[in-house]
Amino acid sequence: MSKDFFRDVYDVVRLIPKGRVTSYGAIAKYLGSTRSSRMVGWAMNGSHRVKPKVPAHRVVNRNGMLTGKHHFPTPYLMQEKLEKEGVKVKKDIVIDFKKLFWNPIEELKL
DNA sequence: AATGTGACATACC
DNA sequence: TGGTATGCCACAT
Numbered sequence: 479m480s481k482d483f484f485r486d487v488y489d490v491v492r493l494i495p496k497g498r499v500t501s502y503g504a505i506a507k508y509l510g511s512t513r514s515s516r517m518v519g520w521a522m523n524g525s526h527r528v529k530p531k532v533p534a535h536r537v538v539n540r541n542g543m544l545t546g547k548h549h550f551p552t553p554y555l556m557q558e559k560l561e562k563e564g565v566k567v568k569k570d571i572v573i574d575f576k577k578l579f580w581n582p583i584e585e586l587k588l
Numbered sequence: 589a590a591t592g593t594g595a596c597a598t599a600c601c
Numbered sequence: 602t603g604g605t606a607t608g609c610c611a612c613a614t
Contacts, residue, residue, distance in 0.1 A: 483610075502596050506609085512597075513609045519595035520611065539596060546595030 483509065487521040488528050490582050494536045497564040498580035499572055501540045508582040522546060535559040542575030 486509050494500055506515040518537070525532035535556040539545045547556040547570065557567045566573040 503598095506596080511609065513607095515596040515609080516594060517596090517610050520593095522595055523612090525595095534595080537595080544595090549595055 483514070483517055484521040484524070487518050488525060488532050490586070491522075491525070491532050491534065491537055492530065493582070493586065494533060494580050497578070499536050499538055499542070499560070499565060499575065499578050500580045500582060501538060501542075503540050504579075504581055504583065505537070508586065519546065523549065533559075536563075536580075538572055538575070542572040544570045544572070 487505060490505050490508060491500075502515040502518040503512065505518045506512055509518075511517075522532070522534045522537060525534045534546060535544075535550070537546065544556050544560075544567065547553045550556045557570070560567050560572070565578055572578060
């Protein structure tokens with residue numbers, strides 16, 4: 479239990495294994511507020527200035543789409559990083575998103 | 589201080 | 602089957 483919602487978000491995102499991805503909703507749900515998914519995205523907005531670095535590129539929407547790529551230094555960076563980690567991205571959509579999906583609730587709930 | 593907005597998700601029409 | 606409406610909470614103006 480953290481004090482700040484944001485901090486929780488950053489913490490969870492940092493725990494995302496390399497080559498895996500998760501969704502805003504999953505994080506929000508894990509934090510206890512299924513409908514606070516917007517906050518997760520908002521938190522990511524400041525993730526670039528947070529240390530240690532937050533792999534925001536591993537966070538996509540429920541559709542598996544890299545909706546946040548526009549917020550990166552360069553839109554390509556997000557996809558580049560994902561592909562570098564073994565995540566295939568096609569047309570801004572994560573391939574096998576369902577398969578690569580990392581559910582914090584399942585992984586961290588214990 | 590109040591209003592608006594946002595990298596989403598779910599429910600309803 | 603797809604657009605519209607609403608919920609959520611923090612931050613910016």
